[in-house]
Amino acid sequence: MKLSKPLFFSFIFLLTIGNPAGVHASDAGYNDSKKNGINGFRPTKLFVFGDSYSDTGNYRKLESVSWKQPYGFTFPGKPSGRFSDGRVITDYIAEFLGVKSPTPFRWMNHAQHRLQYGMNFAFGGTGVFDTFIPAGLNMTTQIGFLQKLIDDSVYTNSDLQSSMALLTVCGNDYLDYLLRGRGTIEDLVPYTKKVVNQVATNMKRLHSMGVKKVSVTSMEPIGCLPGETANSSFRQCNDNLNSVVMLHNSKLQKMVARLNSQTPDSPYFILDLFSPFITIFKQKKLPQEGSTRFETPLKPCCVGVSKGYDCANVDQKGVKMYKICSDPNVAFFWDRSHPTQAGWSAVYESLKATLHEHLF
Template sequence: MEKQRVLLFFCLLLPCSSSFLPWVSSSEGGLENVSPKRLFVFGDSYADTGNTEKSSGAWHLPYGATFPGEPSGRFSDGLVLTDYVASFLGIKSPQPYSWRNDANQTLLQHGMNFAYGGTGVFDTMAREPNMTTQIDYFQSLVEQNVYTKHDLSSSVALVSLAGNDYAAFAMKNANQEEELPSFITSVIDQLVHDLKRIKGLGVGKIAVTALEPLGCLPQLTAVSSFKNCSSNWNSISRLHNHKLHRSLQELKKNESVTGSSSSWSSALVVLDLHSAFVSALSMLRHQSGNSSENPLKPCCVGATEGYSCGNVGDKGVKNYVLCDHPETSFFWDNIHPSQNGWRTVYSFLRSSLCHLL
């Protein structure tokens, strides 16, 4: 308990601009083993660190150019949300599930990442497993005693949802305006069911992301030359987050009424990506001042219409262009933050992450 107090003390005092906490490095004889945990990750490309098929864009340069220096299956030039959460907990990023048979078994002690780019709580346009199937994979490992109940009780689950369900809904439904509210409710209901399953398997604490402002993603701001966010899509994010918070409050309320021992109040942490994205974009816009840098503009884009970041022609010709300063960008491509973007978002999430200790 005393060690946890020390962690919380440092969490409150360290500057938010720090990208990694000092006890991450095992070479420093400090706090690296203060609060050992495993991290289990479920979700989409905002959390995927290498599960997606090698044919995906994340396995082609310039993805991974900043870290680890080559493509690693991360949808960014470098680190993503999972890496920063793992670092905060003082552990290495957990191994992707698809690598489980090839990985050094000692690496499994950090947990496992089941997130796949393009997925959602339901089936989307992606071929990769949705969140229900990802939890099935996790449950299978628990039943095989790869992870024991003791392992899980001190572990954290990160549940990341970045809007793929809504993108798929928009592609499939003509009457979006009428059917959207009920669809959002179904997404939240399924998400809450997923959280219950994860906790029921024995995971001690769960961090679930609120939805980022979808209307500010470059694929939607391109029509305004990356100057204005889409109010319609941002309203979807707000409604999703409102329903999410209301459902989670109801979950905790029912716990107090029934006298349940499941301890949802202390087990559940919401990572408010919406506020973090808005704050990060505002801060970067202020820092850029009157320069030409625009945080809404992606760093890596197709050189001509029909191409995307990472696309290379038959003769090795790069069909994409990069911004001059990737290290100061917020968005890497049309959907995903750059490493700098995630580092900035992380700085606004740290106070919430403290509740995982």
């Protein structure tokens, strides 16, 4: 299958290319485990690795659109390095744990008081292997950053034993494979095995370093991202691309089950992104109190006003080349690839049961 131009730009943006203040999801330290009085392992630190779905500001301000208006429109009211109008999945999982959202690795020297909550090493645009943009920041490299901090005694074995790791793997490796012309979608079958095997290597490495619980996201339905559905006026997903996602997720599930069968205490688990995304696209309510349907779930809130222009683009005179919907709270997608804060909030609600099961 030929990769469409909309998908090309969708992924380069998705998963492309911090805030020194370390924006976080909840200063109040909300913790579901305390709310429900459940006893068990309660991580006090969160270490994050992956791409733009979990990046909270690891690029310098001139390197990424995530530091440009209108990103951060909903929260904190200005760009904060997140690829959304507000909070992303990292912030909500930190909220679940009752800790502040971990500071981006790039800004650690400006946020020494936040290191107790863990650290975010995710960079938008990366994969488990090297991708087009940026090079050299794959997940192995990101984990190496944590190892260096351990070697430098920034974090101790005790810190890791009281921590959880979040890994987001959301499609950049497959995009890179297709765009480099290494093969077609039909050729991805053996490549999915290679990707998932590398995910396994990364997860085992983190656990061997001392991280108590290691989670990884399943892939979202990339064939339904706005960059791919734009040609159908945001009505039709690309089933061929989604079939690759389902193959990846199937292999991922088997891999995690195998790792847990080989390891005491089942430290590995999957955070399913695929199911809540699909549920929302089918205009069904998610399992949360007061949940409502998103009005047009495949259509992004922030769109370019001219072909070839994306959210955050301006012309040579500084005139905006994008438009924002009237209410981001009723839009699931923010731009060509990333959910809004409201979208991530809805997805997070569906992940709570999994987090409870494996942590508490």
